[in-house]
Amino acid sequence: MPTQNQIKNLSVKLKEYKKKYIKKQYTDLDESATRLMVNNLLTHVFGYTELDEIKTEYRIRGEYADYVIQLSRKKHFVVEVKSIQLDITEKHLRQSVNYAANEGIDWIILTNGRQIGLYKVLFEKPINSRKVFYFDISNKEDFKKMPEFLIYLTKKSIKRNELLSFWKRFEALEAIYLSKNLYDIQVIKFLKKVLKKKTDLLFNEDDILESIYKIITTKIDSNKPKIPTNILTKKEQNIVDVNTITNN
Numbered sequence: 001m002p003t004q005n006q007i008k009n010l011s012v013k014l015k016e017y018k019k020k021y022i023k024k025q026y027t028d029l030d031e032s033a034t035r036l037m038v039n040n041l042l043t044h045v046f047g048y049t050e051l052d053e054i055k056t057e058y059r060i061r062g063e064y065a066d067y068v069i070q071l072s073r074k075k076h077f078v079v080e081v082k083s084i085q086l087d088i089t090e091k092h093l094r095q096s097v098n099y100a101a102n103e104g105i106d107w108i109i110l111t112n113g114r115q116i117g118l119y120k121v122l123f124e125k126p127i128n129s130r131k132v133f134y135f136d137i138s139n140k141e142d143f144k145k146m147p148e149f150l151i152y153l154t155k156k157s158i159k160r161n162e163l164l165s166f167w168k169r170f171e172a173l174e175a176i177y178l179s180k181n182l183y184d185i186q187v188i189k190f191l192k193k194v195l196k197k198k199t200d201l202l203f204n205e206d207d208i209l210e211s212i213y214k215i216i217t218t219k220i221d222s223n224k225p226k227i228p229t230n231i232l233t234k235k236e237q238n239i240v241d242v243n244t245i246t247n248n
Helices: 004-021 031-045 094-103 140-145 147-153 155-159 162-173 175-181 185-199 205-217
Strands: 054-060 063-071 074-081 107-111 115-122 128-136
Touching: 004 031, 004 147, 031 054, 031 063, 031 074, 054 094, 063 094, 063 155, 074 094, 094 107, 094 115, 115 147, 128 140, 128 147, 140 147, 147 155, 147 162, 155 162, 162 175, 185 205
Parallel strands: 074 107
Antiparallel strands: 054 063, 063 074, 107 115, 115 128
């Protein structure tokens, strides 16, 4: 995983980028001018080398992707750029998903120089995509936490395969995937013991399974539980809660 020192260094570069480009005078830039901002984002902030690693107007089946990021002959990102005037949305993804699918590229960065979204291409039938995170540099709260996530887009992280590890963790903790584990027989047996201890009654496994299903499929008003910090290891306390990254 990236070190705190690496995250701190990225934070400094993001501050420099914000100071240089996120200004009122640049809010009406067209797409070609916005690309000048994105050039700086990809080189100075994320650390990629112009020409060698950043391919502009990359031709894919007769069409052109704005950027393709390539390291050691492997294509890692399609970068789709929109004018800073436009708020990026998932409707801007369709063309990029096609580009990525045709080239076997796993990731899409969608940006207008101010907003940055990362999407994972899902090679399913049909081809799909999944938003991993989205941040707005001009938003103070976003800006505070974004270095811990944008670090995975940097050249160093890609070379160390850290983005793939980040994705595996993100996917494993998604509700749709994690909820399936609640049906595991070991979980059911554990709940039987807990209920037996609390009520001094025996519970049928099918009844517990049915209750788990209701928990998953029914909206329940409740407070988010907290794990006592004294039972966590120092390493566990430092792990980023990836559930917070799918904001907005």
